Amino acid sequence: MHDHPSSHHMIVPVKTYVAVFVSLLVLTFVTVFVTRFDFGAFNLIVALAIALLKAGLVVMIFMGLKWNKSFDRLAFFGSLVFLFIFFSLVFVDIPLRGYRGVEESQQINIKSPVKPFPKGTMPNAAH
Amino acid sequence: MSMTLKKPHHVAHHFASEAQEFESARLGMWIFLVQELLFFGALFVVYAIFRWWHPETFMEAHQYLSWKWGAFNTVVLIASSFTMVMAVRSAQVNQRKSLISYLSLTLIFAGVFLGVKYIEYMEKIHHGFLPGSFFSAQGVSEYLHLFFGIYFTMTGLHGLHILVGMALIVWLLIRSFRGEFHSEYYTPLEMVGLYWHFVDLVWIFLFPLLYLIG
Amino acid sequence: MSQVPLNYLNATKGLKSWLFTLDHKRIGIMYLMFIAISFGLGGFFALALRLELLNPKELLFTAKQYNQLFTLHGAVMVFLFIVPSIPASLGNFLLPLQLGAKDVAFPRLNLASLYIYVFGGLFCVYSMFSGAVDTGWTFYTPYSIDTSTSVISMTLGAFILGFSSILTGVNFIVTIHKMRAPGMTWFRMPLMVWSLYATAIIQVLATPVLAITLLLLILERTMGIGIFNPALGGDPVLFQHFFWFYSHPAVYIMILPAMGVISELVTAFCRKNIFGYKLVAFSSLAIAIISFFVWGHHLFVSGQSDYAAMIFSLLTYLVAIPSAVKVFNWIATMYRGSIQIKAPFLYFLAFLFLFSIGGFTGIMLGALSLDVHLHDTYFVVAHFHYVMMGGTVMAFIGGLHYWWPKMFGRMYSEFWAFIAWAFVMVGFNMVFFTQFILGAKGMPRRYYSYLDQFQPLHAFSTFGSWVMAVGFILMAFYLMDSLLNGKKAPDNPWGALTLEWQTQSPPLTENFIETPVVTRGPYDFGQEKRS
Numbered sequence: 001m002h003d004h005p006s007s008h009h010m011i012v013p014v015k016t017y018v019a020v021f022v023s024l025l026v027l028t029f030v031t032v033f034v035t036r037f038d039f040g041a042f043n044l045i046v047a048l049a050i051a052l053l054k055a056g057l058v059v060m061i062f063m064g065l066k067w068n069k070s071f072d073r074l075a076f077f078g079s080l081v082f083l084f085i086f087f088s089l090v091f092v093d094i095p096l097r098g099y100r101g102v103e104e105s106q107q108i109n110i111k112s113p114v115k116p117f118p119k120g121t122m123p124n125a126a127h
Numbered sequence: 128m129s130m131t132l133k134k135p136h137h138v139a140h141h142f143a144s145e146a147q148e149f150e151s152a153r154l155g156m157w158i159f160l161v162q163e164l165l166f167f168g169a170l171f172v173v174y175a176i177f178r179w180w181h182p183e184t185f186m187e188a189h190q191y192l193s194w195k196w197g198a199f200n201t202v203v204l205i206a207s208s209f210t211m212v213m214a215v216r217s218a219q220v221n222q223r224k225s226l227i228s229y230l231s232l233t234l235i236f237a238g239v240f241l242g243v244k245y246i247e248y249m250e251k252i253h254h255g256f257l258p259g260s261f262f263s264a265q266g267v268s269e270y271l272h273l274f275f276g277i278y279f280t281m282t283g284l285h286g287l288h289i290l291v292g293m294a295l296i297v298w299l300l301i302r303s304f305r306g307e308f309h310s311e312y313y314t315p316l317e318m319v320g321l322y323w324h325f326v327d328l329v330w331i332f333l334f335p336l337l338y339l340i341g
Numbered sequence: 342m343s344q345v346p347l348n349y350l351n352a353t354k355g356l357k358s359w360l361f362t363l364d365h366k367r368i369g370i371m372y373l374m375f376i377a378i379s380f381g382l383g384g385f386f387a388l389a390l391r392l393e394l395l396n397p398k399e400l401l402f403t404a405k406q407y408n409q410l411f412t413l414h415g416a417v418m419v420f421l422f423i424v425p426s427i428p429a430s431l432g433n434f435l436l437p438l439q440l441g442a443k444d445v446a447f448p449r450l451n452l453a454s455l456y457i458y459v460f461g462g463l464f465c466v467y468s469m470f471s472g473a474v475d476t477g478w479t480f481y482t483p484y485s486i487d488t489s490t491s492v493i494s495m496t497l498g499a500f501i502l503g504f505s506s507i508l509t510g511v512n513f514i515v516t517i518h519k520m521r522a523p524g525m526t527w528f529r530m531p532l533m534v535w536s537l538y539a540t541a542i543i544q545v546l547a548t549p550v551l552a553i554t555l556l557l558l559i560l561e562r563t564m565g566i567g568i569f570n571p572a573l574g575g576d577p578v579l580f581q582h583f584f585w586f587y588s589h590p591a592v593y594i595m596i597l598p599a600m601g602v603i604s605e606l607v608t609a610f611c612r613k614n615i616f617g618y619k620l621v622a623f624s625s626l627a628i629a630i631i632s633f634f635v636w637g638h639h640l641f642v643s644g645q646s647d648y649a650a651m652i653f654s655l656l657t658y659l660v661a662i663p664s665a666v667k668v669f670n671w672i673a674t675m676y677r678g679s680i681q682i683k684a685p686f687l688y689f690l691a692f693l694f695l696f697s698i699g700g701f702t703g704i705m706l707g708a709l710s711l712d713v714h715l716h717d718t719y720f721v722v723a724h725f726h727y728v729m730m731g732g733t734v735m736a737f738i739g740g741l742h743y744w745w746p747k748m749f750g751r752m753y754s755e756f757w758a759f760i761a762w763a764f765v766m767v768g769f770n771m772v773f774f775t776q777f778i779l780g781a782k783g784m785p786r787r788y789y790s791y792l793d794q795f796q797p798l799h800a801f802s803t804f805g806s807w808v809m810a811v812g813f814i815l816m817a818f819y820l821m822d823s824l825l826n827g828k829k830a831p832d833n834p835w836g837a838l839t840l841e842w843q844t845q846s847p848p849l850t851e852n853f854i855e856t857p858v859v860t861r862g863p864y865d866f867g868q869e870k871r872s
Contacts, residue, residue, distance in 0.1 A: 096649060
């Protein structure tokens with residue numbers, strides 16, 4: 001049996017690609033723009049939420065997972081689960097133990113190559 | 128206009144149909160990207176752990192990175208992703224000329240990205256913001272050298288992936304000139320495209336995490 | 342000329358026809374060759390270090406050389422031998438045959454994996470001659486950052502070998518998804534295929550984390566990146582997390598294909614359908630998935646938080662469930678089967694006994710409280726040798742004997758196979774059962790010298806290693822002899838039902854004259870198709 005490949009591929013309209021392109025640019029602008037406001041602990045969450053949105057657009061439209069309903073989709077999203085396992089089980093350990101495996105009180109001095117600023121002079125952004 | 132040069136594609140001997148061949152290649156590429164995801168993912172875990180331990184270091188360090196260059200490069204990579212999908216689409220609708228121009232544009236954007244990266248690296252090296260024991264700049268946090276270790280490893284490996292992508296795009300260009308890609312066969316284009324978008328994807332996370340929120 | 346039918350071995354001639362072959366069977370055979378060499382090399386290191394342990398004093402090697410010996414033994418056996426052993430050699434040879442395909446999905450990628458493997462192996466060999474490594478195969482920081490031995494070349498070798506493993510995994514997943522013959526539904530696949538599938542999942546998901554870990558270690562040594570170095574503000578326990586996130590699942594990369602082989606052996610030599618096909622198939626996937634949840638049991642005494650240790654201890658027990666499901670199902674398969682005691686079946690029995698012991702002691706070690714006592718003792722060494730050698734190596738050798746007639750078209754001597762098996766089995770238990778006792782008495786692993794009271798047990802263990810070596814040398818001889826003088830093998834010497842036995846021995850270049858159409862399960866021996 002001979003399947004013609006074009007029956008398997010969706011030719012996406014140019015305007016869809018352009019719309020995604022523009023959205024990605026807008027979201028890049030937004031993610032830079034919101035750094036002007038300090039949301040405290042939410043800075044990270046806002047930045048990650050925008051990044052996830054952008055990533056979703058790239059994966060679903062540019063990489064075609066929206067139309068590709070085969071095992072590829074499960075493979076990709078499934079692998080995120082394994083990354084999450086790694087992340088979360090490491091973080092069962094990290095916050096619950098002393099740094100470098102020793103208690104806070106026994107912290108050893110590290111040989112840091114960083115040259116400290118003279119007292120009282122705070123650095124400004126380099127650029 | 129571009130139909131004059133069009134090489135037919137022959138299905139490899141061990142496949143029964145073109146569809147089987149294409150779907151195998153696509154699944155293979157996705158599985159490969161899965162391993163790439165875990166590869167970079169592990170680095171993001173390193174980032175998260177050290178950020179957890181030393182948030183103040185990360186706050187301080189991101190001020191030494193230029194968000195302007197970072198944002199510029201983000202735009203460049205997004206544009207290259209766009210030209211990449213357009214290249215694949217051009218092959219799908221048999222427009223060889225626009226296929227070649229879109230691929231060339233993608234290559235140029237990739238080059239621009241690496242050029243900017245070079246400028247940034249040179250500046251960091253000049254100021255002594257180097258990884259680990261090579262670090263020689265002034266700073267408040269005594270863990271700054273760890274941040275720059277992570278910064279150089281992540282952006283360095285990402286840059287390496289861009290370089291590999293460029294080599295692949297050159298290979299695609301050569302084959303496009305030979306007229307090997309058209310509506311009936313464009314598997315390599317689509318596969319390199321997937322790879323290229325993945326590299327873009329990594330940068331989409333690297334940019335805010337390294338340059339913006341510190 | 343017409344005496345010898347055309348097959349994959351004689352279809353084309355000359356060295357070039359092998360070096361550039363895309364035939365999965367030839368690639369499998371070349372892997373087999375390199376893997377056998379690696380096994381010999383790793384075995385040689387094992388014999389040398391057992392010899393040194395014959396008594397507590399310096400015998401042949403200095404303490405430093407001894408450290409290098411056990412490191413090389415571990416690194417060679419893990420990265421060059423056991424990880425690629427079954428999937429890359431037997432798996433490569435069999436997977437397309439068992440699926441009724443002409444080849445794997447990406448034959449050129451397959452050849453590339455082989456060359457990447459050889460390339461990585463060269464780095465490891467280079468490391469041996471440029472000062473060797475004395476960190477143990479686990480490369481724990483901070484020692485691996487400071488030691489003067491050639492850590493970089495060895496880790497670079499393991500890094501490259503990792504990519505060979507990943508690419509094999511990618512190839513196998515796609516092959517299983519896309520290359521099945523008509524009628525070969527998922528539940529008509531031989532269980533070997535299921536286990537290779539589960540293995541490939543781990544190879545693809547876990548190996549990249551090893552790659553990044555080793556890369557960071559290399560950066561640590563070359564430019565003091567500091568992530569894992571406490572002196573620079575890094576965290577050495579983090580290295581262990583990253584290393585074991587790969588290396589614990591890697592243990593299942595090693596054992597899962599072995600379980601697949603065992604399922605083939607038990608059905609073929611009991612002439613009976615497997616008991617609980619779906620359970621055995623799904624337990625492979627379950628093992629693959631659970632394997633990602635348990636790595637922390639290697640860090641029980643490394644300074645990870647107590648809560649993490651408790652959680653990992655609990656999660657570790659989960660692996661016992663699918664593993665036990667398999668063992669019980671194999672035993673149930675034997676029940677009322679018509680058993681033929683042939684060499685492969687002997688290895689099946691060896692696997693069943695030794696793997697069960699390895700598994701039980703694994704549960705003991707998974708218990709947090711007990712592990713604190715037994716951690717880093719010979720008890721652990723004995724445990725993982727029972728699983729890795731008693732499990733994987735026995736299954737590998739059993740599989741090799743089972744498929745030998747298919748691979749080379751020759752039979753071997755059953756008599757000598759039995760003798761060699763007896764030597765290996767007796768020798769193995771002498772070496773490693775003794776080590777359970779040693780470990781329980783408190784003998785720490787990786788020590789060059791020890792208290793005099795341990796000497797008799799150490800000596801007994803060393804004698805065992807010689808017995809085992811005799812077994813393996815015998816095996817090498819009668820298998821060589823089979824290649825040269827063996828009786829010609831029929832197409833299906835064991836009367837098995839899986840597809841690889843339905844083609845000629847050795848198979849044609851493209852496996853089947855006509856693509857087979859599958860209408861029944863892989864083990865439907867003389868029965869109506871089960872529903």
